[in-house]
Amino acid sequence: MIKKLYWNFVTYDNQKIFFTVSNHGINFVASPKGQISEIYDLYPKCKFQFEYKKDRTNQYEEELEEYLNTERTNFNLSMDLSDAGDSFQHLVWQKIMQIPYGEVRTYHDLEMQLGINDRKRLVKAINANPLLIVIPDHRVIETKDQLGDYRGGLAMKSQLLEMEAINGINNI
Template identity: 30%
Template structure:
């Protein structure tokens, strides 16, 4: 059995208008954006599960491009992310997360829309589970997925955060039209 070198996880605390998010990347890209105002424990537990044995190193400089992108988004000045991601998940999860990235800024889709987008129309529940496992909040916009009846459904960051993100996008996209 060959020993695989564990990638270093670089992390930083992004602070924006009373919101605090722990974010992390590898040398390849953004891997984690935490829930608003959650403790470091959220990142630590996720890292233990998805990058077992990887060292966690605080490095504000390495995370600068990610912090800048997310901050610009939260200020309503950016509606797409150009930073690289390194997804850690199953093929199914990756398909779902990629489909989330295709939802236009300021728009929403239902879980069944996503299931149809990835050509698995009967996998609505599995789509919901994959969305719940999205480690990169905001940048991989799972907040744009709502119930079929238009209701706001679960969100790892909490429904308050989901509502704020959707409102931000509505305001920013209506001011540019």
Template identity: 45%
Template sequence: MYYCRYSSPLGNLLIAGAEDVVVYCLWEDTIDERMMATWEEDKSEKSTALTETCRQLTEYFAGTRKVFRLPLRLNGTPFQRLTWLGLQQIPYGETLSYADLAKLTGRPKAVRAIGNANHHNPLMLIIPCHRVIASNGEIGGYAGGTARKAWLLEKEKLNK
């Protein structure tokens, strides 16, 4: 698997995948380095998927991209993949509660499991887990940190 770093206004993202598919987009400071043991840095840009991801992230942070259109490989349990597909239905600049996402995925009683799957999202920003908040309107958690989540939500709200 190839990887590259993307320098965002909120810190580095590590993006990893094969030549034609993206598998990970994670905040660098949240990654266990053992995970990267077999990854090869994409210095010669062999992966067109990683290059395209960086281009689309630049557009996202500039406020001109609202939806990512990338070839993704979702590695997770069937329930996690269902949750991650549900996350992709949340429009730019909008939020859903964990309970609403559970209903959207057809699992209305699985609110805690939805939160857990959300926490294990391997494609942060691309699959917008930051758009899920608590039912009481509080920001809730975010694997990348609540300061990043608040920044992302505010930026999307302003650029909607």
């Protein structure tokens, strides 16, 4: 089955960040310098038909821009994760969405909250997050001295944390 998606982009640090929206909500935010085709890495079993339709994406564009311009601290967007991830990944993403703006958690913190001792599985779930920025996995760091990986790149992770007024990564 082919799912219809509407696409648009926001500009961050002079780079386009593409995103897609289904009839049920935002379902993908690409990494900077990424293309819409990056969606297939996160939805490998899906087929999509893309259409640029600004009236379908305006609300999402506005909220992403407000966040990136430090005018918004959380999102009120409907999300469509129905074709993304498994139940464990959804649980990890829910925990990540509970991390307040301006705060960070370590991988260890998340493992403790989830009651697991499986760093590889946790990192794999974080990396499978299709909603860069919206599900704020940039707030998850390796240790208080190391940022850890980020699909958007370490420069973007660092910039987002600085934007959220986290001085370095010492406010754990």
